[in-house]
Amino acid sequence: MTAATGHDSTAQQTFYLKDYTPFGFEVDSVDLTFRLAPNATRVISRIHFTPKADAADPQFFLHGEKLKLISASIDGVAVTPDVTPEGLVCTTPDTAFLWEAEVEIDPAGNTALEGLYMSNGMYCTQCEAEGFRKITYYPDRPDVMSTFTVRIEGDEEVLLSNGNPVSQGAGAAEWHDPWPKPAYLFALVAGDLVNHPDTFTTKSGRAVELNIWVRPGDEDKCAFGMDALKKSMTWDEQAYGREYDLDIFNIVAVDDFNMGAMENKGLNIFNSSCVLASPETSTDANFERIEAIIAHEYFHNWTGNRITCRDWFQLCLKEGLTVFRDAQFTSDMRSAPVKRISDVIDLRARQFPEDQGPLSHPVRPEEFQEINNFYTATIYEKGAEVIGMLKRLVGDGAYSRALDLYFERHDGQACTIEDWLKVFEDTTGRDLSQFKRWYSQAGTPRLKVDEAYEEGTYTLTFEQDTAPTPGQPQKDPRVIPIAIGLLNDNGDEVLPTTVLEMTEAKQVFEFKDLASKPVPSILREFSAPVVLERETSNAERAFLLAHDSDPFNQWEAGNSLARASRLSMVKTGSAPDPAYLDALQKLLRDDTLDPAFRALMLQPPSQSDIAQALFEDGTVPDPQKIDDAAETFAMTLAQQLADSLPRLYAATTVDGPYSPDATSAGKRALNGRILSLLTRLDGGDAAARQFASADNMTQQYSALASLMKAEKGETQSIAFFEKWQADRLVMDKWFALQVACASPDRAAGIAADLTRHPLFTLKNPNRFRAVMGALAGHHAGFHHASGAGYSLLAENLIALDKLNPQTTARMCTAFQTWKRYDSDRQSLIKAQLQRIASSGGLSRDTNEMVSRILNA
Ligand code: TRP
Numbered sequence: 141m142t143a144a145t146g147h148d149s150t151a152q153q154t155f156y157l158k159d160y161t162p163f164g165f166e167v168d169s170v171d172l173t174f175r176l177a178p179n180a181t182r183v184i185s186r187i188h189f190t191p192k193a194d195a196a197d198p199q200f201f202l203h204g205e206k207l208k209l210i211s212a213s214i215d216g217v218a219v220t221p222d223v224t225p226e227g228l229v230c231t232t233p234d235t236a237f238l239w240e241a242e243v244e245i246d247p248a249g250n251t252a253l254e255g256l257y258m259s260n261g262m263y264c265t266q267c268e269a270e271g272f273r274k275i276t277y278y279p280d281r282p283d284v285m286s287t288f289t290v291r292i293e294g295d296e297e298v299l300l301s302n303g304n305p306v307s308q309g310a311g312a313a314e315w316h317d318p319w320p321k322p323a324y325l326f327a328l329v330a331g332d333l334v335n336h337p338d339t340f341t342t343k344s345g346r347a348v349e350l351n352i353w354v355r356p357g358d359e360d361k362c363a364f365g366m367d368a369l370k371k372s373m374t375w376d377e378q379a380y381g382r383e384y385d386l387d388i389f390n391i392v393a394v395d396d397f398n399m400g401a402m403e404n405k406g407l408n409i410f411n412s413s414c415v416l417a418s419p420e421t422s423t424d425a426n427f428e429r430i431e432a433i434i435a436h437e438y439f440h441n442w443t444g445n446r447i448t449c450r451d452w453f454q455l456c457l458k459e460g461l462t463v464f465r466d467a468q469f470t471s472d473m474r475s476a477p478v479k480r481i482s483d484v485i486d487l488r489a490r491q492f493p494e495d496q497g498p499l500s501h502p503v504r505p506e507e508f509q510e511i512n513n514f515y516t517a518t519i520y521e522k523g524a525e526v527i528g529m530l531k532r533l534v535g536d537g538a539y540s541r542a543l544d545l546y547f548e549r550h551d552g553q554a555c556t557i558e559d560w561l562k563v564f565e566d567t568t569g570r571d572l573s574q575f576k577r578w579y580s581q582a583g584t585p586r587l588k589v590d591e592a593y594e595e596g597t598y599t600l601t602f603e604q605d606t607a608p609t610p611g612q613p614q615k616d617p618r619v620i621p622i623a624i625g626l627l628n629d630n631g632d633e634v635l636p637t638t639v640l641e642m643t644e645a646k647q648v649f650e651f652k653d654l655a656s657k658p659v660p661s662i663l664r665e666f667s668a669p670v671v672l673e674r675e676t677s678n679a680e681r682a683f684l685l686a687h688d689s690d691p692f693n694q695w696e697a698g699n700s701l702a703r704a705s706r707l708s709m710v711k712t713g714s715a716p717d718p719a720y721l722d723a724l725q726k727l728l729r730d731d732t733l734d735p736a737f738r739a740l741m742l743q744p745p746s747q748s749d750i751a752q753a754l755f756e757d758g759t760v761p762d763p764q765k766i767d768d769a770a771e772t773f774a775m776t777l778a779q780q781l782a783d784s785l786p787r788l789y790a791a792t793t794v795d796g797p798y799s800p801d802a803t804s805a806g807k808r809a810l811n812g813r814i815l816s817l818l819t820r821l822d823g824g825d826a827a828a829r830q831f832a833s834a835d836n837m838t839q840q841y842s843a844l845a846s847l848m849k850a851e852k853g854e855t856q857s858i859a860f861f862e863k864w865q866a867d868r869l870v871m872d873k874w875f876a877l878q879v880a881c882a883s884p885d886r887a888a889g890i891a892a893d894l895t896r897h898p899l900f901t902l903k904n905p906n907r908f909r910a911v912m913g914a915l916a917g918h919h920a921g922f923h924h925a926s927g928a929g930y931s932l933l934a935e936n937l938i939a940l941d942k943l944n945p946q947t948t949a950r951m952c953t954a955f956q957t958w959k960r961y962d963s964d965r966q967s968l969i970k971a972q973l974q975r976i977a978s979s980g981g982l983s984r985d986t987n988e989m990v991s992r993i994l995n996a
């Protein structure tokens with residue numbers, strides 16, 4: 141199919157893994173001077189290059205984009221390079237030489253938030269993946285590593301860069317980073333900032349100065365992040381033997397930022413929403429996320445910085461591993477089962493649709509047009525799942541020996557997935573060539589299970605199959621670790637968790653000497669990122685919900701009951717399954733269960749999940765019906781619990797001074813679920829009281845959300861706005877809630893009104909995502925039959941693309957599931973995608989996303 145846009149989608153350059161060629165020069169050292177000025181910053185570079193003797197590509201090409209070249213010289217002699225919009229080429233001597241250049245850039249005019257830009261009057265940088273080329277001419281590729289010395293000249297009170305400080309004086313500062321690094325890890329910050337200082341002593345006795353730098357007024361929101369940083373530093377020493385390696389570690393909070401945070405060497409830069417926390421302004425979920433992101437960026441110091449990627453095709457080398465490590469950290473700090481269940485919910489919500497739609501790509505892609513479009517759930521989250529499988533297959537001991545070897549062998553290098561797998565092969569003697577298919581094959585495998593029982597022998601037959609994905613019509617069988625346990629009729633475990641190693645397309649496993657037919661608990665802990673297909677009865681699901689000793693599968697049993705019940709409600713208009721309602725009520729009251737776990741059990745399957753399940757079942761999903769079923773279910777549950785809800789609400793309310801710890805947060809999560817049920821029955825009295833008396837954002841926010849969902853929160857919403865209008869991060873919550881709590885037929889209209897609100901701006905990605913992300917996440921609202929949701933998003937994406945291609949392209953994913961829906965909705969979406977495609981002057985980022993989605 142060709143998009144009728146007049147655009148030739150093949151006109152854009154595609155980069156291929158197979159074309160990898162090393163750069164023809166060593167970079168011996170980099171020396172940069174920045175003369176800061178909002179619209180005319182001068183960047184002076186002095187770089188020592190040495191030509192490589194056996195270079196496959198001897199051309200001296202330096203990347204550079206949107207730079208005004210003032211002067212260039214080699215060994216002090218002025219040169220005139222050939223300059224294109226992508227960079228420059230220059231003739232160079234055969235021996236080592238000094239390249240000097242001066243360029244001018246415009247940080248204040250940089251709305252793409254890539255390279256050097258200004259946010260609220262402060263200078264900051266974002267160089268991953270290819271932003272350094274917007275700062276100066278340079279071989280901007282991760283396999284080119286060098287030490288950096290940076291001099292910053294500016295009037296700002298705080299002038300920061302990577303590494304250790306060399307000198308600080310009025311109007312200038314100098315930094316030196318002794319660790320060779322690729323340019324994507326470069327960072328600079330300049331602003332009138334204040335710090336929250338602390339110190340850390342590493343296990344070998346090195347004293348490290350720690351700082352979190354923020355705008356004046358935010359000082360009181362740093363303590364939690366600092367504590368998370370120190371915990372991360374200790375954890376990495378204990379769990380991986382990794383110590384910090386500089387005298388200073390700085391974190392800076394920035395309001396305008398395209399993603400969560402960035403691991404620049406010694407100078408992490410954070411979206412302020414991912415570091416600033418206070419009980420009054422942050423929810424429990426915010427606290428947990430901040431702790432995880434601080435850990436993630438800190439862990440990159442070894443997995444990413446000391447050992448980096450050879451090229452961007454290897455992105456999962458650092459991201460998959462670092463997500464895996466931050467998940468281990470969160471499991472150790474909080475509840476491991478709750479973390480696992482939450483991660484699987486997230487994987488299914490974000491990675492599965494990607495892997496099963498037009499944007500499907502391997503964990504290690506082999507081609508791209510714009511690398512920014514590959515910071516995906518597949519690279520990050522599926523990349524982490526692949527490491528979890530590897531660990532399960534080789535065992536914990538071998539995993540930790542392999543990691544020791546990885547750090548020892550590859551420190552200071554830019555590596556590939558082959559290097560990574562080789563340390564496991566060398567440690568264990570295993571052949572991982574079949575396992576490598578997890579990196580090269582896109583798509584989610586479906587795992588079909590059949591069972592038989594005869595004369596004491598129980599047989600499980602597994603069949604794996606992966607549907608074709610773009611560019612990959614044929615799939616080979618993968619190695620799948622299937623953790624299983626067997627239970628007898630009493631619910632006792634007759635086979636404790638055992639890992640079956642499936643390698644064939646179809647494979648049979650036998651279990652002998654069983655007294656009776658067992659009940660299997662399959663894919664415990666979600667041991668592989670697959671879709672399990674098994675004919676089961678609701679009775680068996682209820683049995684596992686009551687007896688499975690694996691908390692993940694216990695939750696999964698409840699989840700599959702919920703899904704089955706919801707599907708039949710949508711398909712046949714039936715009432716909610718009474719057996720499931722009963723089971724839920726029991727769980728809710730079971731005080732032996734962790735409240736956080738009970739809160740997860742009460743979390744209904746997402747409406748998008750139900751749409752996908754219907755689609756796979758051959759039923760065209762009707763978003764309105766799915767929403768109706770969700771409402772009916774919640775109302776029925778509330779009514780059945782009517783007598784006990786006030787008491788349950790009171791019994792689970794957390795009083796006393798707020799603490800963000802996991803135990804209290806779990807209790808508040810359960811209490812919030814109960815409040816949302818109670819609000820359906822009591823006219824909002826309890827929620828209104830909670831809103832009025834709450835001294836923390838978690839309870840205030842859950843009360844407001846419950847009220848607004850019941851259309852009883854108008855007064856409170858206004859009060860909330862008045863109270864918090866000066867706090868950007870809280871206002872993002874307010875904007876998002878207006879849309880998220882709207883009825884399906886009002887969601888798009890409310891979102892449209894909000895884009896005209898004085899506090900709405902296209903320039904702040906957090907604010908844009910608050911409104912447009914909430915709309916895309918409102919399943920029945922976004923997919924409303926009128927198409928108003930689609931056209932509003934398209935209109936805003938077209939406007940945003942002119943300013944910020946990265947965030948625009950990322951939000952195009954809202955359309956990736958379009959093939960699930962009926963032909964009317966499909967043509968409405970297609971028309972909007974074509975409208976974006978033909979809007980003129982589209983960025984490379986957005987152009988790639990729209991054409992991939994359209995060419996489904
Ligand atoms: N490497 C960062 C991380 O995983 C994420 C990142 C990549 C990023 N590109 C970015 C962050 C652009 C902000 C902007 O933590």
Ligand code: ZN
Pocket residue numbers: 436440458459462
């Ligand atoms: Zn990362």
